Amino acid sequence: xxxxxxxxxxxxxxxxxxxxxxxxxxxxxxxxxxxxxxxxxxxxxxxxxxxxxxxxxxxxxxxxxxxxxxxxxxxxxxxxxxxxxxxxxxxxxxxxxxxxxxxxxxxxxxxxxxxxxxxxxxxxxxxxxxxxxxxxxxxxxxxxxxxxxxxxxxxxxxxxxxxxxxxxxxxxxxxxxxxxxxxxxxxxxxxxxxxxxxxxxxxxxxxxxxxxxxxxxxxxxxxxxxxxxxxxxxxxxxxxxxxxxxxxxxxxxxxxxxx
Amino acid sequence: xxxxxxxxxxxxxxxxxxxxxxxxxxxxxxxxxxxxxxxxxxxxxxxxxxxxxxxxxxxxxxxxxxxxxxxxxxxxxxxxxxxxxxxxxxxxxxxxxxxxxxxxxxxxxxxxxxxxxxxxxxxxxxxxxxxxxxxxxxxxxxxxxxxxxxxxxxxxxxxxxxxxxxxxxxxxxxxxxxxxxxxxxxxxxxxxxxxxxxxxxxxxxxxxxxxxxxxxxxxxxxxxxxxxxxxxxxxxxxxxxxxxxxxxxxxxxxxxxxxxxxxxxxxxxxxxxxxxxxxx
Numbered sequence: 303x304x305x306x307x308x309x310x311x312x313x314x315x316x317x318x319x320x321x322x323x324x325x326x327x328x329x330x331x332x333x334x335x336x337x338x339x340x341x342x343x344x345x346x347x348x349x350x351x352x353x354x355x356x357x358x359x360x361x362x363x364x365x366x367x368x369x370x371x372x373x374x375x376x377x378x379x380x381x382x383x384x385x386x387x388x389x390x391x392x393x394x395x396x397x398x399x400x401x402x403x404x405x406x407x408x409x410x411x412x413x414x415x416x417x418x419x420x421x422x423x424x425x426x427x428x429x430x431x432x433x434x435x436x437x438x439x440x441x442x443x444x445x446x447x448x449x450x451x452x453x454x455x456x457x458x459x460x461x462x463x464x465x466x467x468x469x470x471x472x473x474x475x476x477x478x479x480x481x482x483x484x485x486x487x488x489x490x491x492x493x494x495x496x497x498x499x500x501x502x503x504x505x506x507x508x509x510x511x512x513x514x515x516x517x518x519x520x521x522x523x524x525x526x527x528x529x530x531x532x533x534x535x536x537x538x539x540x541x542x543x544x545x546x547x548x549x550x551x552x553x554x555x556x557x558x559x560x561x
Numbered sequence: 562x563x564x565x566x567x568x569x570x571x572x573x574x575x576x577x578x579x580x581x582x583x584x585x586x587x588x589x590x591x592x593x594x595x596x597x598x599x600x601x602x603x604x605x606x607x608x609x610x611x612x613x614x615x616x617x618x619x620x621x622x623x624x625x626x627x628x629x630x631x632x633x634x635x636x637x638x639x640x641x642x643x644x645x646x647x648x649x650x651x652x653x654x655x656x657x658x659x660x661x662x663x664x665x666x667x668x669x670x671x672x673x674x675x676x677x678x679x680x681x682x683x684x685x686x687x688x689x690x691x692x693x694x695x696x697x698x699x700x701x702x703x704x705x706x707x708x709x710x711x712x713x714x715x716x717x718x719x720x721x722x723x724x725x726x727x728x729x730x731x732x733x734x735x736x737x738x739x740x741x742x743x744x745x746x747x748x749x750x751x752x753x754x755x756x757x758x759x760x761x762x763x764x765x766x767x768x769x770x771x772x773x774x775x776x777x778x779x780x781x782x783x784x785x786x787x788x789x790x791x792x793x794x795x796x797x798x799x800x801x802x803x804x805x806x807x808x809x810x811x812x813x814x815x816x817x818x819x820x821x822x823x824x825x826x827x828x829x830x831x832x833x834x835x836x837x838x839x840x841x
Contacts, residue, residue, distance in 0.1 A: 326747045326748065326752075328745060328747065328752070329745075329747040329748050329751075329752035330752075332752035332753060332755065332756045333752055333755060333756075335756060336752075336755045336756040336759040336760075337759075339756075339759050339760060339763075340759045343759075343762075343763040343768075344768075346774075347763075347768055347769060350769070350773055350774060351618055351625070351769070351773075354622065354625050354626070354773075355618060355621060355622045355625065357621065358617065358618065358621075359617060359620065359621075473595065475595050475596060475599065477596075478596055478599030478600055478602075478603060479599065481599075481603050482599060482602060482603050482606060485603055485606040485607050485610065486606055486610075488607075488610050489609075489610040489613065489614070492614065492617075496614070496617035496620075497613050497616075497617060498613065498616065498617075501613060
C-alpha cells in the first residue's frame, strides 16, 4: 500500500515537473542543448586522446567509452530522482520545511523527489544508441551482476543525498555540498583505476565514487571480482543506514528559524 | 532611461567611489564564509579532476601532440590560474538585476552601471586570486607537479598582455549573455548562462589544449574569441608560439574587444528601451 502511495506521489511531482518544463520551453531547450553539448564535448575529448594513446591504464577505447556511458547512466538516474536536493536550501532558509514535516508523507521522500529532471531523458536514448553501437557481448550473468551493483550504487547515491540534506538542516549549506559531490563524481567519467594509488583508495573506501560509477561498468564487462561485489553490497547498506541515522539526528537540530 | 554623467566629478572622487565598490564586492564574497570555503574546495576538486586525469594519460605516453608531461601539466595548472583570473566573475548578477527589476536602483544612482559591474568583478577577482595563492602552494607541496617555468621575459610580458585582454573579452562576452535577460528573463537568465558556460569551458581549452584537435577544427576555433580566453595566453607562456603568431593573436584579441564592446553597448541601449522593471 505504501509503495503505491509513494508511486502516486512521485508520478504527481513528475507530472508537475513536466508541466513546469513545458511552461518554460525556451529555458528547457537551452538546458537540454547544454547537456547534450557537454556530453558530446567529453566524448570528443576521449576520442582525441585515445586516438593518440590507444589505451588508458590498460583499457582500450571501447572499454573507456563503456565506462563513460555507464557513468552517465548512473549520474542521470541520480539526477532524475533526486533533483529536489537543489531546492532544499530554500525550503530550510524560508521555513517552508515546516510544511513538509507536517505533511502525511515521509519528509525525506518529499524533499528528494520534489523535482524530477526529465531533461536528461533524451540523453538516455542517445546513450543507449551509443551503447548498442559498441557491439559488446554481454552474458546474462554479467547483466544480472550489473543490475545488482547498480542497485548498490543507487543506494549509495541515495545515502549521499540524504547526508547532504541532513547537512542542509544543520547548517543551511546544501548547494556547495551537492556540487562538491557532483565535481568529485566527474572524476569517475573514466575508470578510477587510472588515478594514482591514494586517490583510487580514497574513491573506493572513503568516498565510494568507484563503487557508484566504476563498479557497475566493470560488472557489465565481467571484470569485477566477487570480493568487490560483496564489498559494494556491504558498503551500500552501511552507508544507507548511517545516512538515515544522520538524518534523524539532523532533524533534532532543526530550529525552524525563518518560520 | 539614462545614467547621470560622471564627467563633472574629479578623478580622485571617482577613484574613491569605485574603490568602495571593490571593497563591497570583497566583503560580499567573504560574508558567507562556509559557502565561500566550499566554493573554493569545489574549484580545487575540479582542477584535481583534470590534473589527475592528464597525469594518468601520461603514465603510458611520453608525448601527446606537441605536449610532453611537463608542458601539459603546466597547461592544466595554467587553466586553474586563468579560471580565477579571467573566469571568476560576478557579471551574472546583471542578469538577476534585469530579471528581478533590481536594475532600477542602479540606474538612478550617480554612477555608471557598467562601472559598478567592473568594480564588483574586480573585488571578486582579487578575493579569488588571494586564496588561489595559498591553494597553489598546497598543490605544489602535496602533488609536486612538474612545472615549466618560463624564463624569457618577452614571453612573460606577452602572456600578461594577452591575459589582460582575455579578462576584457570574457567580461564583454559574459555581459552580453547577461543582457539577453532583457528579452528572455526566465530563471533569472540561468538557461543562457548554463549554455554559455558549458560551451566556453571546452572552446577556451579548459579541458585540454585546443591544438591537439584535428587541424581544420583548430583553425576554425582560432577565429573565435573563446580560444583567446585560456588557450592562447597559455600557449604564449609555454613558449610554443612564434613572435608573428603572438602579434597576430594579440591584434585579433584587440579586434574582438572592440567588436564585443560595441555590441555590448548596442545590446544595452536596445535592452534599456524594452526594460519595464517588471519584477519590482
